[in-house]
Amino acid sequence: MIDYKKKLDTLSLQIKSIFSGHPIAIAGLIGFIIFVLTALLAPWIAPQNPYDLMILDIMDGLLPPLSKLGNGNTAWLGTDALGRDILSAVMYGLRLSLFVAFVAVSIGTTIGVILGLLAATKGGWVESVIMRAVDLKVSFPGILLALMMLAIFGTGVDKIIYALIIGVWASKARLTRSSALQEMQKEYIDAARISGIPSWRIMMKFLLPNSIAPVLVMVPMALSGAIGAEATLSFLGVGVPITEPSLGLLIANGNDYLLSGKWWISIFPGIILVLLVLCINVVADRVREFNNPYLKHQDRQ
Amino acid sequence: MISYITKRLWQSGLLAFIMSLIVFLGMYVVGDPVEMLSEEDWTEQDKIELAIELGLDKPLHEQYLNFAGDIIQGDFGVSFVHNRPVLDLIVERLPATLEIAVLAMVIGLSIGIPLGIYSGIKNNSRGSRIISFFSTIGYSTPNFWQAILLIMVFAVFLKWLPASGRGLTNSMFGIEWAWLSLDGLKHMTLPAINLAIYKICMQQRLAKSGTQEILYQEYMTFARAKGITRNRIIRRHLLRNILIPIVTITGLEVGGLIAFSTVTETIFSWPGIGKLLLDSIHMVDRPVVVAYLILITLMFVFINFIVDVMYAFLDPRIRHQK
Numbered sequence: 013m014i015d016y017k018k019k020l021d022t023l024s025l026q027i028k029s030i031f032s033g034h035p036i037a038i039a040g041l042i043g044f045i046i047f048v049l050t051a052l053l054a055p056w057i058a059p060q061n062p063y064d065l066m067i068l069d070i071m072d073g074l075l076p077p078l079s080k081l082g083n084g085n086t087a088w089l090g091t092d093a094l095g096r097d098i099l100s101a102v103m104y105g106l107r108l109s110l111f112v113a114f115v116a117v118s119i120g121t122t123i124g125v126i127l128g129l130l131a132a133t134k135g136g137w138v139e140s141v142i143m144r145a146v147d148l149k150v151s152f153p154g155i156l157l158a159l160m161m162l163a164i165f166g167t168g169v170d171k172i173i174y175a176l177i178i179g180v181w182a183s184k185a186r187l188t189r190s191s192a193l194q195e196m197q198k199e200y201i202d203a204a205r206i207s208g209i210p211s212w213r214i215m216m217k218f219l220l221p222n223s224i225a226p227v228l229v230m231v232p233m234a235l236s237g238a239i240g241a242e243a244t245l246s247f248l249g250v251g252v253p254i255t256e257p258s259l260g261l262l263i264a265n266g267n268d269y270l271l272s273g274k275w276w277i278s279i280f281p282g283i284i285l286v287l288l289v290l291c292i293n294v295v296a297d298r299v300r301e302f303n304n305p306y307l308k309h310q311d312r313q
Numbered sequence: 314m315i316s317y318i319t320k321r322l323w324q325s326g327l328l329a330f331i332m333s334l335i336v337f338l339g340m341y342v343v344g345d346p347v348e349m350l351s352e353e354d355w356t357e358q359d360k361i362e363l364a365i366e367l368g369l370d371k372p373l374h375e376q377y378l379n380f381a382g383d384i385i386q387g388d389f390g391v392s393f394v395h396n397r398p399v400l401d402l403i404v405e406r407l408p409a410t411l412e413i414a415v416l417a418m419v420i421g422l423s424i425g426i427p428l429g430i431y432s433g434i435k436n437n438s439r440g441s442r443i444i445s446f447f448s449t450i451g452y453s454t455p456n457f458w459q460a461i462l463l464i465m466v467f468a469v470f471l472k473w474l475p476a477s478g479r480g481l482t483n484s485m486f487g488i489e490w491a492w493l494s495l496d497g498l499k500h501m502t503l504p505a506i507n508l509a510i511y512k513i514c515m516q517q518r519l520a521k522s523g524t525q526e527i528l529y530q531e532y533m534t535f536a537r538a539k540g541i542t543r544n545r546i547i548r549r550h551l552l553r554n555i556l557i558p559i560v561t562i563t564g565l566e567v568g569g570l571i572a573f574s575t576v577t578e579t580i581f582s583w584p585g586i587g588k589l590l591l592d593s594i595h596m597v598d599r600p601v602v603v604a605y606l607i608l609i610t611l612m613f614v615f616i617n618f619i620v621d622v623m624y625a626f627l628d629p630r631i632r633h634q635k
Contacts, residue, residue, distance in 0.1 A: 147328075151328070152610075152613055153568060153572035153573070155573060156575075156609065159575065159591075159594065160339070162594070163594045240455045244455055244456065247457045248575070249595065250594060250595075260455075260457075263457070270469070282461065282462075285458065286455075290450065290454075
């Protein structure tokens, strides 16, 4: 029986030792939590529902930050051409951007881990096929593969999630395989095999929990990569649909007005996008540094 | 070495074959060219005739062989939008992409590697912290957002540099280049910087982690103990060893630069192949998209091959592997 309380204690201890003494990483973590909360609570805390075109008033269009709207509310961050409140649009955009990235990274990582475990345990042609597919994927830049996919299948929230999944799975499969192969050389796996435990059970019960750590370390990095990729694709007009703008599409919408001095439409979503990616990246850097034995070795020297 | 190269060559061929198959299946089976080419008032008979004309009535493997055969002969079809051979369109725009990619790479390497070595050697110093801070911000900022900020600052507020187009081009070896004229160079600056910022940050991080890994190797301690001067250790022992990962990544990043040039070129209206791809995707100009993807695939296969060979050349352990 697994002692969950003990596991939880070790985990919290580990999180403490990752972050203590690293104020930038702590700030990143707190910032990220705030972004996630804002995204989750957007429908309740946003001043306006930006998807509801009925409540928009064209008379409120292109107002600078801190202007009063027709209905008496204040548009803290200004409005866009349709009279949409930028603050609300940013909150909903953040929600969509995070949703797309979370879903893509979780599915992509799961697929990668399963394929990596299969490659490590089955060997033979299964391993060859999986690892050659990984080589194939890794030799192409993700943005091009995504463009390729979107060119073939068209655009939309589901399509962009597929495109991002393609970008995520391969490196995770490679990592899982190599750490599972190391794990398989240990004696307890032999012992389990000899005592007649079926191989899928060995895979899920022993190999998975013991070889997943290096993959989990890479997850924050994958998340910020997916957020950036989604924003880029949406900015280019091949990502999310115009009716549900993510941060990238909001920036694209405001881009046309930048030259005429109406900076707020693009700048606020842009700042939020950069801060979001930055928060995740400083956490990711710290987690990676913590798990890199080379760097730890140097800390001691 | 020869057997290693032969093996890689064979693998590259296989890779090219598989990718061409994927592009073929994706573009020609998922979408129906007849539906896209036919006009509204066409009868069923017209459509069948068009299908026969395009060779779509033949079995799939035969269609693929025709497709691959045309490509090998350099026939990528005719653009729906421009009504010109696709290959001409791409070849015409390639120099524009190459010149900003090469400039970006030169900027990235010549700034990124020295910064990385410095921050690796002087880890935890104030300078190293400042470099790492800016590098983290740099690679956390999406390419397109950097482009917008560059335009806002240097083109709109300061009015120093133009924000779109390629400017005056001059001809060399029958190809039009922007870097041969002052006006062209001015137009190149912002797009190249846009592509280079990410490269600088990337190279800085790579060189830093490489430096830190090598700094505490025994041969470094030994070199110091022998009394070799600091500069010589850096040049002979450090630089050579960090070059291995850098060569690999740089090779792959040449491709990455071309890929990211789709973003940069679109924002700066730089008339290269990246902008052509994006315009073609928007206008559903299928032959151009297919040709771009096939050519870029071949280019990547080629770059990967060169990188592997370079790698083996730099690291004797690799070429002596089984």
